[in-house]
Amino acid sequence: MTRSSDSEVDIEIERYELTEAPRYTFEVDRRDFMRIFGAMGGGLLVFASMPGAAQESGRTGQQTVSSDVSAWVHVDERGHITGYTGKTEIGQNIRTSLTQAIADELRVTIDRVSLVMADTDLVPFDQGTFGSQSTPRMAPQLARAAAAAREMLLDRAAAQWNVERSTLAVKDGRIVGPGHSAGYGEITKGQKLAGAVPAGASPSRIADWMVRGTPQKKVDGVAFVTGRHRYTPDITRPGMLYGVVIRPDGYAGTLGSLDDGAARAMAGVTVVRDGTFAGVVAPTDRLARKAASSVKAEWRVSADLPSSQTVYDHLKKTATTGGGRGGAPTVAGDVSAARAAAAWTFDASYRIPYIAHVPLEPRSAVAEWSEGKVTVWTGTQRPFGVRTELADAFRIPETQVRVIVPDTGSAYGGKHTGEFAVEAARLAKAAGKPVKLVWTRVEEFRFGYFRPAGVIDVKTGVDADGRITAWEFDNWNSGPSAIQTPYDIPNRRIQFHQSESPLRQGSYRGLAATAKHYVREMHMDAIARALGVDAVEFRLKHLKDERMRNVLTAAAQKIGWPKASSTNRALGIACGTEKGSYVATAAELSPAGKAFKIERLVVSFECGAIVNPDGLTNQVEGSIVQGLGGALFEAIEFAEGRLLNGSMAQYRVPRFKDIPPIEVVLLNRKDLPSAGAGETPIVCVAPAIGSAARNFGTVATELPVKLV
């Protein structure tokens, strides 16, 4: 766990999503300034470092900035402002919200600002775009750099005009003072100014925000509604060829024999073999697919692989106790004694299936080699991580690898790895020409990765006053994070058990929190029902955190808790916190045969000070819709090394007809720093629906929510 010094927010990052990228020290000396100026033209360049990192201040470019530079801002000779960040735009709309931060500090409208994102040759190192970190950590970095740039422009103008600096002000992108007015471009013209954000400098107070805090449209929205934006699969390079990788029919298999004679006989086709890797390259996509399908490969698949039915036993059976990722339990008080002394005890075991991200843009890459250096365009959340993967795969220095991430057709935690980039680069190297590789939808399902499946056992004890005194929570495989309970319970034992996962698994929107919140909130609901007490009152009785209490109360009020809108309908509710933000979701259901229909969803959300209210509402709505999939029908089915529903037609994702009215209540806490919002709203959808469904019958302990 790390503590972010600027946001006071604890962030847990799933251990398996960090592949230990080598420590990277970004050093910028005068030559680098000159190189960057060479690329950008003259003007003013300001570097920002993560708080706590060693920094040097200065304004003339004489010093060496050698620290964890995290972002920089450039003001060119025409007064146009460009921010540089390693974050990626994957639909969460940070291109807009980060632009707001820069524009705000430099007192310009957002059309005066552009962002260069996720091009490893142009931007500072960044660990990746995950964990809802862009808003709490990257936005303040860019804001500090922009604020420092503003101050340097003031200094410069005062010197040029030989006036007191205090007589000058910044307005609409100009420096103005008695008898003087000049645009930023005029002040930086013909100059090459560089500097770092002074230690201790902070961006504007939230109360002084002008551009942040106001609704802003997606900055380049027109490029998307016209189809002009080029995602990775849309990129072409001169002389580019098309690649296809030879793969097994199932999700698993090691290559046995391979007969590529027919493919080799095809004019224009290159067959690439390297160890267990096999692929083909051809001048057209059509020919590449024809050649690939002509390859006869035998794959060895081990016997007795778990299925989606047996996986839960498998996860428990293969668990490692102690050591490894499992580690020791978190213990408080004496849970056994508390259980023994309890007036009531409750035990339950829940099962969480694997689910798929299904980003609409498939994993893809375009790779091009030139003089030993490879450039790869690819949709990934970790451009620098993929750069390392490429450098390792080809045994070349990272300076010989450039990764460029075009704004990407979504990821949801599913694009942390770069195997498709490595595959495209391997094919391009063999072919001696640029190669495009676009995974098919079937490849996406079989060879991407899933949200982990898991088993979660919960055992509790409640005293005669209806207060929970004991909380035991054992989680097999569904991720170690988000495992602690926000409820005030004196005796606890909470443990993550690492298991062997038969399917490839990794990060997902909200990480492990979707599973944990489902179980925790369904169990809270079960206890409240058994005790015959109100589910909201029962939670409030165990909640000290004022922010959590506020979102829960807001959602309950909005949906009309505890009364449904008509007698045959029923309500359910759940609350949670993750990544420094807070959510409560309430559902109203009606019975529909042996199942139920969702009539209405209410979600209240609080993530500190709101940067872009409309963008935030959009993210909250989107999270709720994605949460509906896992709550209602998403689950990967598999047996004998094959996926049984690994296609778009078979794997059901939410569509128009599945969407009930969704009402979003945003709580704006201008007294608190902004936290990220792309993930947390997803976590309470399933338990809100599940707890409402309990009014119609017994709800299965396995997701998706269904009546048994």
Place this chain on the structure above:
Amino acid sequence: MPSYSVRINDRTHQIEGQPDDSLLSVLRYELDLTGSKFGCGEGACGACTVLVDNQATRSCVTRLAAVAGKSVTTIEGLAGTPLHPVQDAFLEAEAFQCGYCTPGMVMATVGLLRTNPEPSDADIARLLDRNVCRCGTYPRIVRAVKLAAERMRKTDTVGAKVEVRR
């Protein structure tokens, strides 16, 4: 290789290809019209939606031979400046996040409004149900469709271009 005459965005193209080449691959690979997206290749996500003789059609499961002599409109052929009212409505409602489904959604909406100029929420859900927005902006897309429908009806009755705020 056989050759097919296809009218694409008001220009006639002679396209050499196999009869079962997908229209989407022709658009993307032969003509570099990449606004129509590859999402699933199964006709199940709608990211590749274009108009064939004014009907919303999934181009990834449409054979080249089947569009011979027909008229195809892609997102690139929809409008220049100003934008089509449907595109304006999507911008105004911010009916997207990552935008990958957007060209297909826009084309499906244009097709829908040609046959049903005043769709209800239920009509929209039914008629756009084969288009997936994995980011989940469905409520906004419904708003955008209704906004566009309203404006296009006005344009039709007044017979003049409606000024659209952007």
